[in-house]
Amino acid sequence: MPNKLKQYFQKARKEGWTIGQFNFSTLEILKGIIQAAEELQSPVILGTSEGESKFFGLEEAVAIVNVYKRKTKLPLFLNLDHGKSLDYIKKAADAGYDAIHIDGSSLPLRENIELTKKAIQICRKKDIFIEGEVGFIKGVSRMLNEAPKITEADLTLPDDALKLVKETGVDSLAVNIGTFHGIDASGQDTHINILRLKEIKEKLGDKVFLVLHGGSGTPKEDIIKAIKLGIVKININTDLRLAYSNALRKSLLEKPKETTPYKYMPEVIIAVQKVAKEKIKLFTQAKRIC
Ligand code: 13P
Numbered sequence: 001m002p003n004k005l006k007q008y009f010q011k012a013r014k015e016g017w018t019i020g021q022f023n024f025s026t027l028e029i030l031k032g033i034i035q036a037a038e039e040l041q042s043p044v045i046l047g048t049s050e051g052e053s054k055f056f057g058l059e060e061a062v063a064i065v066n067v068y069k070r071k072t073k074l075p076l077f078l079n080l081d082h083g084k085s086l087d088y089i090k091k092a093a094d095a096g097y098d099a100i101h102i103d104g105s106s107l108p109l110r111e112n113i114e115l116t117k118k119a120i121q122i123c124r125k126k127d128i129f130i131e132g133e134v135g136f137i138k139g140v141s142r143m144l145n146e147a148p149k150i151t152e153a154d155l156t157l158p159d160d161a162l163k164l165v166k167e168t169g170v171d172s173l174a175v176n177i178g179t180f181h182g183i184d185a186s187g188q189d190t191h192i193n194i195l196r197l198k199e200i201k202e203k204l205g206d207k208v209f210l211v212l213h214g215g216s217g218t219p220k221e222d223i224i225k226a227i228k229l230g231i232v233k234i235n236i237n238t239d240l241r242l243a244y245s246n247a248l249r250k251s252l253l254e255k256p257k258e259t260t261p262y263k264y265m266p267e268v269i270i271a272v273q274k275v276a277k278e279k280i281k282l283f284t285q286a287k288r289i290c
Contacts, residue, residue, distance in 0.1 A: 003099075003127045003128070004075060005045075005077045005099055005129040005171075006129060008075060008290075009171075009172065009209040009232050009233070012232040012233075013206070013209065013230065013232050016228065017227065017284040018227045018284075018285065019043060019045055019283070020044060020045065020215075020235075020285060021046070021047040021079060021081070021235040022045070022046060022047065022240060023046075023049065023052060023236070023240065023241075024047070024048065025048065025052035026244070027064070028269050028272065029241075029244050029272050030064065030065075031272075032240070032243075032268075032273040032275075033272065033273070034068050034074075034076075035273045035276075036272075036274075036277040036280055037074055037276070038072050039277065040280050040286035040287070041286060041287050042074070042280045042286045042288065043076075043077075043285060043289060044074070044077075044276075044280070045077045045078075046076060046077065046078050047079045047080075047081040048078070048079075048080060048081060049141075050080075050082065052081075058092055058095035058097075059095045059096075062078060074289070077098040078096075078097050079098065079099035079100065079101060079129075080099070081101050081235065081237075082101055082103040083100050084104075086118055093122050093123050093128055097128065098128065098129060099128060099129040099130070099131065100129075101132075101174065102115065102116045102132055102170070103133045104133065105133040105134060105135060105136040105137070106136050109134070112134065113164050113168055116130075116132050116164065116168040117167070117168050120168060129172070130170045130171050130172070131171065131172040131211055131233075132164055132165070132172070132174070133174040134164050134173065134175060135155060135157075135160070135161075135174075135175050135176030136154070136176065137174070137179065137180060137181060137213045137214055138150065138180045138181070139182040140182050141181045141216070141237035141238045141241060142182050142238060143182065143185050143242065144182040147180060147186075147190070148180050150176075150178050150180060154176055155176050155177060155193060155196050156176045156196070158203035158204070161175060161200055161204060161208075165204060165208045170208060172232075174211040175197075175211070175212075177192050177193045177197045177226070178191060178193040178196070179212060179214030179215070179218055181214045182214070182217070182238050183238050183242070190218075191219060191222050192218065192222040192223075192225065194222075194225055194226070197210075197226060197229050197230075201230045210231050211233040213235045214235070215234040215236045216238035217238065223283075227283065227284075234279075236279050240275055240276065243271040243272050243274070244271065244272050247268040247270075247272075248264075248265075251264045252264060
């Protein structure tokens with residue numbers, strides 16, 4: 001089957017909505033996301049970082065997502081999130097991932113371009129959708145006691161973004177416009193730098209689809225503005241991890257003698273589903289199946 005992800009990004013750009021990438025590392029998180037997508041009839045991207053996919057298994061992730069593709073008939077796309085080494089990117093490509101995010105953003109621009117080019121050679125043979133990244137995005141996907149400080153110097157320079165896009169031919173590009181991975185425990189999440197997003201969009205036009213990382217904790221008004229300005233993919237991880245972990249703790253505490261997973265897990269899946277549904281509604285991606 002040809003990869004329809006590009007078609008969905010074109011549709012999102014034309015109609016002014018965004019596709020959420022929801023990360024998972026357990027079957028229960030995946031079930032919660034799939035149930036949300038089914039209920040709202042939404043296309044979704046399912047993400048696994050290198051760590052998440054090492055825990056779940058690359059081939060296992062492909063196999064189970066294929067089962068859900070067949071059973072739900074939904075447009076589900078499996079993406080390797082923050083693929084950093086050629087070796088791992090090749091493994092994900094061989095396992096059958098639909099999309100790969102090549103993250104060379106911690107390298108100097110020239111090395112980032114070279115890594116991205118090499119990875120693209122591996123992926124293009126298999127009709128894999130490619131996301132690049134310019135402008136390292138700080139933080140980790142968890143509750144952070146101290147959120148990273150984002151300064152002007154951290155933000156993506158429009159000229160650098162254009163250079164990488166032109167030289168590599170990536171399909172989409174993750175840019176740093178002020179967000180970080182994770183949620184600030186004090187509730188002080190940063191605002192999106194709308195001016196920089198406008199500058200990047202002006203420079204790149206429709207050459208590439210723009211991606212926002214660090215979607216958890218970002219104020220809703222900022223997300224809405226970013227979508228209006230052309231962000232067509234937003235990554236969400238921490239919000240789902242928190243929903244899963246908090247619901248699991250609560251469920252086990254409420255049922256201290258229960259040892260049957262299928263008796264204490266359903267509410268955990270529902271907690272994840274609820275968060276995924278909120279995001280799907282915020283991104284206005286429901287009922288966009290073509
Ligand atoms: P959050 O954990 O802040 O949602 O970020 C997720 C992400 O960007 C994954 O690439």
